[in-house]
Amino acid sequence: MPRKKKFPSESFTSMTELVLPNDTNTLNNLMGGRLMHWMDIVSAIAAQKHCNRVVVTASVDNISFRSPIQLGNVVTLKARVTRAFSSSVEVRIDVIAEDVPAQKKIASNSAYFTFVAVDQSGSPIDVPEVEPETDEEKELYQGAMRRRQLRLI
Secondary structure, eight states: OOOOEEOGGGTOEEEEEEOOGGGBOTTSBBOHHHHHHHHHHHHHHHHHHHHSSEEEEEEEOOOEEOSOOBTTOEEEEEEEEEEEOSSEEEEEEEEEEEETTTTEEEEEEEEEEEEEEEOTTSOBOOOOEEOOOSHHHHHHHHHHHHHHHHHTO
16 A cells, blocks of 8 residues: 655644743853754654654754854744655754844754654554655755765764
């Protein structure tokens, strides 16, 4: 039976957080571990929307920290599935930090997470394929194969 196809837009997930004192280091910048925690949550939700199953984090690609996120910033995380393999999906996460009083937004971070869909016993199961629609989605879809090859080295 052929696997059902889904559009990346069906998995799109957005999450917004306010950087509070408990989230920061001694320089009043968001701690990297807190950001990675938020990224794992938003990407897991996107993966679950695509797979309609429980998913587990399999890998995290290079997370680039382009600029610090400061205390009081509003952080928006956007995630969507870029490609599916037999039992896994790749999810792209983009992070935007916003200084609301200054009306300034900065694309601060991005990463790719890989999740595996599992059944009730924890065994991997097949996932729906991805059918990209936009040029950007097609580019991310094509690049996913190369990123996967690099992950498996």
